[in-house]
Amino acid sequence: MISFGDFRFDPTQQVLYRQGKAVDLTDKQSRLLALLICAPDRIFSKEDILDAVWDGRAVSEQVVFQNISKLRTLIAQDAIKTFPKKGYQWQLPFDDQVAQAAPRSVSMPKRTSYGRWIIATVAGVALMAILLWLPRQQVENRLVAGGPIAFLPIDVRFDGSLTGEREQLNSLIADGLGVPMLSGAPVSAREFLNSAYMERQKLGLEGGDILMSGILRRSDGRHLLVLRLQGQYRAWEAYIQADDIDAVAGTVVAQVQQVLSSQYFSLADDMFVTSELALLHDQTPDNPAVLVHLIERHLQEVNADVAGGYIDKLLALSRVRDWPAYEATALWLAGRKAIALGEFEAAAGLLDTAAKVAADAELLFIQSEILKVQAEIAYRDDDFEAVRRLLVDAAALSRLANEPVKEVRAYTLLSIMASKLGHDRERYEYLHHAKALLADGKFDNSHYMLINYHFALFADEVAEQERWLVGTLSRPITPENAWVYESAADELVALLLKEERADEALAVANDVPMQDTAHMLRADIFLAQDKVAEGLAEAREAFTQARIAGRRWVGLPMALLLLDDSVERGDQTAAAEYRRYLRDNRIGHWRTWQEGKLKALGVE
Template sequence: MYLYFEHFRYDVEKQQLYKDDELIPLKRNQAAMLECFLGDQETIHSKDDLLNAVWGDQVVSEQVIFQTISQLRSIFGSKAIKTFSKKGYKWELKTTDAPPKSQADDAIVVTEPAPSQNKVKLKSAIAVCIVLLAIVFTYMLLKTNKSLTKIDLHLLTSDVPEGHSTSVPLIMQAISHSPSFNLYELNKQLSPYQAFASPKHIYAQSGIATDDWLVGGTTYFSEQSAVFQYGLFASHMHWQGYVQADSVNQLTSAVSMRFEQLLKMGLFDANSDSWTHNHVRALLKLYPDDPDLLLLAAQKYEHMQQNDVAMSYLQQLVALPSIKASSPYRAVAHWKMGMIYKMRGQHIQAHNSLAAMSDVLALSPLGPLHFKYIKTKAWLAYSETDHASMYETLKKGFSYFERANANLPLIKFKMHILNSILAQKVSDHETKYHHLSEAQALLLKHKLDESNYALVYYHHALFSQLANTQNSTTSEGVGANDNYVAYLDKILELPRTMDNFWVHDEAIALLVSHYIEQQRFKSAHGVLLNKAATPKRQFLKAKIQLAQGHNANAIQLLESAYQQAKIDYDSRTAIESALLLYQLSNDAPKKRAEYLAYLEVNTKADWLKEQLTLVHGQTAPLSFN
């Protein structure tokens, strides 16, 4: 049964749209909203009507209505759906159950109606009524069951299990009979753990349709329980969480229930931009004991540099009576609190939080969380100049992963990189080179994703820079200098991921500074060519302009970087920009006072005093190398 409008025909039973016999794919929300409009074409549908008809009990923002209507207009034309201010939306295209007449039919002139024409008209009218009843029925069905169209999930598989057991059978059993999801096994050897570290990169490698989702995970077992760490990845959104139960059978059931709950929350209809802190808070009113939402709220406020609010959500998460003492969520919450305390310089509280995390991890063998614990504890020891504790922590980390998690080569790789970094910090060159070599060996042996080479190239670049400094007057130094640039260039050729984005940014900054030092300004500008205009890159462009003597252009770029960095909570770039602007605004005392006021509030007094001493003692701009 079809409906026709302009060049389109819509199959009511199959919910399929065609344009001139070409199938036009529709998302679930698009099909549901189109059914709503076609089911009652004379009515102006309010936003509430559309929300109820398309999303039912899901908690979504009004933004999804605007997005879906915009998508339908892009298919049918801007005049297809008319907006009535403060009222709603109405379908405007003339719709019929009969196909449009051909040109030959239009050329026939009928002078007298045939005797049977009245019967034809009657049949036609009956057919129209049947079609309209079918549409109304489908529309009502959509209101009560919004999951007529299933979500397509593609299961990541890997030859090497990344935990105590492969999770493929568990996911297949949990999802295969779900009324809401289709599950397909993806025959590409993509690592679930790598997907946790670089979801956009792995999703791009998967080659699946843009409306589909990747799903992957790892199962961990202890004497007390089984834990499933899972990830859901789409082109516009990624989500990670944990499910815990007393047995594998209970875990399978719990995973199925969790995925259905995420569907009800609106995860599969949303994009990352719509999950604002206000949206998460609204969801928490409906699901106050949901650990993922509490953790997400903390992360949102942490990003906004409202750490006290973030701590409040983390403390609520730790105190949840609905999660086990061994819950990974408790470990993550303690870790995040420890990170905040460490950043604030409150080392006693940081140690206490990490000790609480360690107590949880003693009951839960989650390798990735153990790595976070070891990494943070080692850096905390370094910041306290307790090098003995730092090395002891690293030694215990290697011992743990050799004993308990032999199938986590990516974590072992990160352990070697961490050891190499910290050895470099304390000038232990023999150790740093040893662990860098071990990291490279793991990359090759286990064929880890190429994005991980960024960390190796970065350290080779730093080591060659050190060699260049030590041999600056010899020909050997020139060779090291060439290697330095080559390694940084290699980094920028690699995929950018959540794990290595900071390496990319550092490589860009180091290359720009290197070319400025050599007065190769064209090369410096070339590094930033076709790169997104982030505050940090605006700051780097300003440095190039200053080196070229274009102060007016530099000030304009710095002001832009300064303002946008504050909006983006990029405090480092905002501070760097404010300090340079302070130095360059001798002739504008009011502006200078503004920059100084910002620096006084957002930096430590000793650091600022040192920087201002440098500013007032020199005429050339600070380099920030």
């Protein structure tokens, strides 16, 4: 038994005790803690940790950071030290001698064929132990996930409705895909749709495992299934509407097989997803879910003309096939495209039509999303009363549709717009209301990240702002809230630099799991300290990584910084490269914000 402070750790059983009571750790957290404690003099790289704790599986390095952060939260923030570009090391002194034996299932593999043989042997023994030890359902979850589908039974939106249809649908889908249902899982379909990424993690799915479920309801006299699949990097959502359950199930099986035949879920770099979707569309041109995902990607990438072409196709297809959910969605997307182009009058007309289609088909959950975009037009007109009416109505529709996350987002958006329009009292009122809804719904902590971040932005005192930003960064990171995490890290680094606390700012940057952002923040820190060579080196690394990953949020400011330096040094070759990147990638508000500097540096 190893003792430190109020804690005792049993490296053999991998159980952590605090004041005699066992601390609730996941299997991965226990193994990670054992790895660090049993070799306190060693700095473990992320690759070492992935090999030892995740058995070399292809998982994101972000997973390591999240588990390190969890251990720090449970034990102490200074328990584990980050060594930039090196790894992590245990820091707390022990009250007794550390056991010399390596912890179970955490021995470090050597990168040799002999090492791989040992790993395979150990893995086989470990698997047998797991099969004997784990509860039956956990074993079933892991084996099913290798399919690669883990099928969480589809549920209904309201208890007591469509019970027979639900059971029939689940049976047909399971048979059609050749996978069993996860019975008795600690996750429901409703919880899954509210927080798909975190619920997937709760089941312990890793790597290429896909968790699938959905919600069945009635709409316009027909069955409507909202289907969702969640992978490691991204999600897939589809609306499937048909007169009978057999047709719904058949469409589910066909669409799932189609998307799984692509690389949509396996691509780690987001920049290749649009091309993969285009290929999937070529193979399945009448799949409306593919069209929606393609349109979303092109709107995100500010390719309005391409998005418009796909919108027209989706609208025509939905009307021919009589799919009101997709017709309303196509009109909603068209409205968003018009707003992006500054065509607000056209956007208003499109959104009005979308709202009518959704209302006629009793698609309350789609109506609520349409109202949120209509509120954006009212915000641009400085009409706070219209903003308030639209977003309160959006929240009410979400509640009627039993969509609590959409209700929370409506009040969060109302708080943000109230702040931007100068309504200080209302911004706190609605943000507190959103926070209370999260607490009432017992949602996981990832949902609090955006709310914490805006409490930080609203704070008047530096200490209060810092407290909220630190709280933001302590929340679990998901694909949906990663941008909030990066924004909060950027804000906190800027705050600490202003307070002349560069060492603390550097610690924040080093803990950011998105490597291009971490390099960008270190560039800011070094340049603020007049360490120009180090700052530019970090900026170049940030730019390179962002460029490869297609992350313009990092690539654009770094390219602008490096262009300025290249012009000053007279390096025309480098300057031409940065100008070309800026010309090809400058977008929206960033382009308007930096217009003067872009022109001054020759970016026309």
